[in-house]
Amino acid sequence: MTAYLVRRLALAVPTVLGVVTLVFLLVHLIPGDPIDVMLGETAHVVDKARLRHQMGLDRPLPIQYGRYLRQLMRGDLGRSLHSRRPVRRLIVARYPATIELAGAALLVALLIAIPLGLVAAARPRSTADAVCRGVAVLGASMPNFWLGPLLILIFAIGLEWTPVSGRGSLAHLVLPALTLGLGMAAVMTRMLRATLLDRLGDDYIRTAYAKGAGAARVFLKHALRNAALPVVSVLGLQAGALLAGTIITETIFSWPGIGRLTLLAIQTRDYPLVQGCVLVVALSYVVVNLATDVLYGVLDPRLRKQP
Amino acid sequence: MRRTALFLSLALAACTSSSPLPPGYVTVGLENGPITLDPRFATDATADQIGELLFDALTRLDNQSRRLPHVAASWETPDPQTYVFHLHAGFHFADGQPLTAADVKATYDSIRDPQAQSPKAQALAPIDRVDVLDPLTVRFHLRQPFAPFLSDTGVGILSEREIATSPTRPLLRPTGSGPFHLTAVVPDERVVMACNATYPLGHPRLAGVIFEVVPDAVSRLLELKRGSLDLVQNGIDPDSLEWLRRQPHIAVMAEPGSTFQYLGLNLQDTALSDLRVRQAIAYAIDRDAIVHTILKDLATVATGLLPPTHWAYSSQVPTYGYDPRRAKQLLDAAGYPDPDGGGPAPRLRLSYKTTTAELRRRIAEVLQEQLAEVGIALDIRNYEWATFYDDIRRGDFQTYLLAWVGIEDPDIYYLTCHSSQTPPQGNNRGRFHEESIDQLTEAARRTIDLEERRRLYAEVQKRVGEQLPVIPLWWTTNVAAVNRRLQGFELQPNASYVALKDAFIEER
Numbered sequence: 001m002t003a004y005l006v007r008r009l010a011l012a013v014p015t016v017l018g019v020v021t022l023v024f025l026l027v028h029l030i031p032g033d034p035i036d037v038m039l040g041e042t043a044h045v046v047d048k049a050r051l052r053h054q055m056g057l058d059r060p061l062p063i064q065y066g067r068y069l070r071q072l073m074r075g076d077l078g079r080s081l082h083s084r085r086p087v088r089r090l091i092v093a094r095y096p097a098t099i100e101l102a103g104a105a106l107l108v109a110l111l112i113a114i115p116l117g118l119v120a121a122a123r124p125r126s127t128a129d130a131v132c133r134g135v136a137v138l139g140a141s142m143p144n145f146w147l148g149p150l151l152i153l154i155f156a157i158g159l160e161w162t163p164v165s166g167r168g169s170l171a172h173l174v175l176p177a178l179t180l181g182l183g184m185a186a187v188m189t190r191m192l193r194a195t196l197l198d199r200l201g202d203d204y205i206r207t208a209y210a211k212g213a214g215a216a217r218v219f220l221k222h223a224l225r226n227a228a229l230p231v232v233s234v235l236g237l238q239a240g241a242l243l244a245g246t247i248i249t250e251t252i253f254s255w256p257g258i259g260r261l262t263l264l265a266i267q268t269r270d271y272p273l274v275q276g277c278v279l280v281v282a283l284s285y286v287v288v289n290l291a292t293d294v295l296y297g298v299l300d301p302r303l304r305k306q307p
Numbered sequence: 308m309r310r311t312a313l314f315l316s317l318a319l320a321a322c323t324s325s326s327p328l329p330p331g332y333v334t335v336g337l338e339n340g341p342i343t344l345d346p347r348f349a350t351d352a353t354a355d356q357i358g359e360l361l362f363d364a365l366t367r368l369d370n371q372s373r374r375l376p377h378v379a380a381s382w383e384t385p386d387p388q389t390y391v392f393h394l395h396a397g398f399h400f401a402d403g404q405p406l407t408a409a410d411v412k413a414t415y416d417s418i419r420d421p422q423a424q425s426p427k428a429q430a431l432a433p434i435d436r437v438d439v440l441d442p443l444t445v446r447f448h449l450r451q452p453f454a455p456f457l458s459d460t461g462v463g464i465l466s467e468r469e470i471a472t473s474p475t476r477p478l479l480r481p482t483g484s485g486p487f488h489l490t491a492v493v494p495d496e497r498v499v500m501a502c503n504a505t506y507p508l509g510h511p512r513l514a515g516v517i518f519e520v521v522p523d524a525v526s527r528l529l530e531l532k533r534g535s536l537d538l539v540q541n542g543i544d545p546d547s548l549e550w551l552r553r554q555p556h557i558a559v560m561a562e563p564g565s566t567f568q569y570l571g572l573n574l575q576d577t578a579l580s581d582l583r584v585r586q587a588i589a590y591a592i593d594r595d596a597i598v599h600t601i602l603k604d605l606a607t608v609a610t611g612l613l614p615p616t617h618w619a620y621s622s623q624v625p626t627y628g629y630d631p632r633r634a635k636q637l638l639d640a641a642g643y644p645d646p647d648g649g650g651p652a653p654r655l656r657l658s659y660k661t662t663t664a665e666l667r668r669r670i671a672e673v674l675q676e677q678l679a680e681v682g683i684a685l686d687i688r689n690y691e692w693a694t695f696y697d698d699i700r701r702g703d704f705q706t707y708l709l710a711w712v713g714i715e716d717p718d719i720y721y722l723t724c725h726s727s728q729t730p731p732q733g734n735n736r737g738r739f740h741e742e743s744i745d746q747l748t749e750a751a752r753r754t755i756d757l758e759e760r761r762r763l764y765a766e767v768q769k770r771v772g773e774q775l776p777v778i779p780l781w782w783t784t785n786v787a788a789v790n791r792r793l794q795g796f797e798l799q800p801n802a803s804y805v806a807l808k809d810a811f812i813e814e815r
Contacts (some may be wrong), residue, residue: 032693036700038427045732051424083342083494084476093494152529166531167496185719254521255495264495269693 008293010099012286019282024065025273034081055081068275077279078272082265087276090261095280097167098257101180102242103251104173106235108181109188113231116185116193122219124197128173132189139186148252165254176253180246191234195227202226223284228299236292243284245277247307328360331502331514331812333537333793335804336527339537339685340495340520345477347418347470350426352712352802356417356540357518357803360500362483365392365411370800371618372565372715374457378464378484387452387755388435394443397507399452400466401488405440410756412437413467415447443746452753454760465806475578477677483736486808487513512811513797520808528788531557536656537790542803544666545603553787554792561605562798566712567612570674570778571699571707574737578643578655579705585775587637588706589627591681596629597673598781606781611768612719614782616800619717620759621765624772634681645682654682660698660707663689667708674708690756700730710783717764724767724776739776 025304035048035057052058056067071078077087120132154165155175162171199205200223209220245259258277265273328334333726341354346362350357365382366374376382379392398406414555418425433453438446449456469482480492486508487500501515519536519780521527524544530536532554544549552559570588572579579585594608613620635645641662643654659674661667668689675685685706690698699707711719722728725748726740751763785798795810 030694031697033697033700036696039424039429044429044432047421047424047428048731050421054424084348084492085479090494149525149529152526157529157533160533164533164535165521165523165526206340252523252526254496254519254526255525256493256520260495260522267693 004297005290005294007096008290012290016279016282016286020275020279021065022071022276024068025061027266027269027271027274028064030269036270066127072279080265080270080273082268082270082273087272090273091258091276091280092169092256094256094261096258097255098243098245098259100167100173101176101255101257102239104177105180105184105242106239108177109238110235112181112185113188113192115187117196118219118224120189120193121196121200124193129193132193136186136189138268139182140190142183143248144179144183144248145252147182148175148249151175151178152252165252167255172253176249178257179249179252180242187189187238188231188234192227192231195230197224199223199227225299229296232292232295232299239291240285240288243288244281253269328517331429332517333513333515333790333807333810333812334517334519335807336521336530336539337518338522338524338527338542340518341498343477343479344489344492344498345481346465347423347425347427348413348477350781355713356801356803357498359485359803360487360516360807361481361485362465363398363406363485364463365460366457367805368461368715369802371616372800373618374460375512378411378793379460381692384755385755388449390447390449390456391440392443392445392447394807395507396431396443396729398484399507400469400484401482401503402466404466404468405442406464406466406484407442407583408439409442410467411445413470413477414441414464417470417474418462420474427462433567434459436453436556452755455716458716458718462570462589466781487516490515509806513807516807531788531790534790537793538787538796539805540787540798541685541785543603543786543788545601547604548603548786554766556791558791559791560787560789560796560798563614563710563800564783564798564802565614565617565800566716566783567609567614567710567711568606568780568783569609569709571709572706572737572775572777573702573705574739574776575702575755576705578601578641578657581641582774583641584638584643584655585778586627587634587641587681588678588683589778590630590637591678591683592627592674592778592780593629593677594780596677597670601669601673602781602783604677605784605786607784609637609779611772611779612714612723613717613764613768614714614800615719617714619761619764621768623765624768626772627775627778631681638682643682643694653684656686656704658688658705659685660688660695661705662692662695699736702730702736707774708780715801717760717767718748718752720744720753720764720767720771724748724771735776738774739774741770741774741776743769744774762776 035052039048056064079085080087080090116132116135122128123129152164152175155162162174166172171223205218205222207223225228245257245262247259247263250257250259258280262274262277265277337353340354341349341357342351343349344354345363349358363378365377366381367377369375378394378398378812380388380395382392384390394408400406415431415434417423418427419431419434432688433449433456434451440446455482463483465481469478480489486503486506488503490501491499497520498518499515501576502511502513504510521530524542527536528551529545531539534556548559551557551564552594572585574580598604598606600607610624610626638654645654646652659671661671671687675687676684698704723734724739724744725735726745728735729738730736747763747767751760751767754760754763785802787798789796792811792812794813797806799805
């Protein structure tokens with residue numbers, strides 16, 4: 001298992017380096033001048049040239065890239081061009097909110113998807129299955145920009161159970177987590193139902209029944225464990241996407257996450273901040289992928305033994 | 308079912324750990340948080356609009372964009388290059404120290420310090436030096452007579468001691484002497500300020516103000532509906548106004564603003580360099596229809612950069628009412644006849660750049676339709692803001708839609724129309740050049756006498772109206788939606804929140 005993890009970690013290094021390089025190139029190639037953002041449009045050309053020189057933005061791109069990599073090695077993400085605060089501090093201030101929302105959304109998704117998927121697979125083509133599938137289709141087809149305000153109208157305005165937006169308490173977390181979690185739950189329900197139905201037709205299930213195991217035991221211990229692998233893959237992908245920030249949901253619920261910070265950085269051509277945010281997102285994906293791989297190993301011992 | 312609902316409700320209420328609004332506080336919704344509140348570096352509109360509650364400047368702006376005494380109780384100009392300000396003795400910073408001439412000097416010197424790279428440094432370039440004559444007297448010496456200098460006296464004053472702690476970087480929590488003291492700043496989330504009970508010009512009646520960042524327009528309205536926001540100013544979709552007006556606890560206020568919306572033209576373009584083509588475009592646009600249907604009457608058709616409330620405004624300017632027939636005649640005369648007698652082929656094809664904002668897109672579609680009526684085909688190109696703005700700065704456009712926000716001094720005519728002000732140095736984005744306007748705007752910035760300046764700018768407005776370097780569209784109206792418990796708030800032309808100083812809560 002350790003060798004397996006080390007191999008996975010080694011593979012992550014070129015991935016992160018590739019992302020860092022690509023983002024560095026892209027932010028420097030898109031139109032827009034960060035010096036205009038910093039000094040304002042009325043600034044004197046001499047002042048602009050001086051600042052451009054001070055920041056090294058007048059140097060050839062390969063030299064800027066080399067300097068950026070050396071800076072990264074020291075753990076220095078640079079300073080935001082916009083607020084002039086250290087990028088690391090800006091990201092550290094935002095990332096807990098992103099993790100909090102991502103965790104809550106995944107929890108909502110699992111709490112909905114597992115029971116619905118089990119019910120739908122246990123009684124295929126029954127009324128319960130139709131209802132579960134209907135809920136899944138509904139969840140998958142509702143965009144966040146529509147579902148978010150709808151939930152606000154029902155729970156914050158109509159029932160006054162939750163605040164409209166903002167962060168600060170568990171109640172603030174409910175609606176954004178539901179908005180993100182419902183869509184994910186829909187995908188996971190359908191996937192769980194399909195894989196469970198597939199597994200239920202396998203020989204080892206018949207063997208389990210033949211040995212006298214009860215339906216619940218066969219279902220939860222034998223079928224669910226084996227059906228979980230594809231679901232874990234989807235879960236990993238979605239967790240990665242959530243940790244990259246969810247701009248629409250963060251905007252609707254005034255959630256101070258990494259998504260809004262990245263958007264603002266792109267809009268203002270704040271190169272160091274864009275690079276810092278993307279780096280953190282890339283690292284998040286790497287960590288989530290590793291976690292997914294570990295979970296695979298836990299669920300399926302055969303994977304641990306593979307060279 | 309009811310029991311479950313009650314349980315859920317109680318559970319969520321119990322989870323709400325965020326403390327309720329402190330007594331006497333109001334909450335204000337902001338579309339964007341201030342990037343920095345440090346007056347030496349702050350250039351974004353939000354920081355400016357909040358800043359007047361936290362910091363005091365030498366002078367303050369009245370509703371006609373005139374500079375009135377504030378920290379400076381009075382001033383004199385012994386010669387056109389020298390301004391001597393006599394400070395009011397009662398202003399104190401939040402740490403209890405008095406605001407003195409040394410603090411004024413330190414603030415201005417810090418902005419002018421090349422190491423600080425302040426975005427405001429260029430605006431203060433006319434200042435040669437600042438001298439402290441005594442603790443309550445400060446003298447500004449200018450490099451040459453410069454009438455717009457007074458508009459630079461609106462910079463919030465920081466203490467000399469605090470500037471010394473961060474001479475070249477913005478302070479996260481700068482200490483001011485204003486009617487409110489800053490108590491907390493969470494970037495892009497909230498700004499909290501408490502009443503300054505010793506404020507010399509009468510302490511605020513509110514115990515404090517919380518500015519909450521609520522980036523989504525619909526969420527801001529729903530927060531207002533719920534009562535968790537007391538005030539939202541601007542950033543309100545005109546289509547939402549009817550709904551807002553129906554809410555019994557919300558009052559909607561509207562007052563003329565100083566934001567000028569215009570159609571920018573590239574005068575280096577062959578077609579647009581012809582005055583007759585520019586006039587034809589001006590006649591072809593039905594501004595009244597756009598203001599009424601799209602902007603829901605929250606704008607006033609503009610005749611020039613300065614709004615009617617401005618001290619230098621002149622109404623003696625050419626106007627271009629909607630007249631498609633006249634537009635067609637002008638295009639004929641300019642050498643752009645109708646190629647197929649009312650058929651689909653256009654006389655002239657122009658590109659039109661704008662941002663991706665929904666309202667801008669709708670305005671673009673109406674302009675496209677109106678110009679098509681006179682035979683001008685408009686190719687609409689929407690860009691993300693930074694890309695759009697970069698194209699405009701580089702002169703890569705034929706026409707575009709933009710606004711001038713917070714117009715204060717009429718020197719804006721020099722900055723946008725003088726031939727020396729083409730980008731990258733200045734804001735003459737259309738590359739306009741007219742010798743008489745160059746001379747008039749130069750003379751006006753050297754003239755200290757207000758009446759003479761007024762006369763000169765009346766002439767500038769008339770000539771710019773004749774030459775049409777840009778097509779004036781409208782002055783935007785400021786709108787606020789206010790919870791009726793908040794009384795005494797008044798809209799300012801520059802959308803400042805300064806009136807919160809005199810606002811109060813009236814529980815019903």
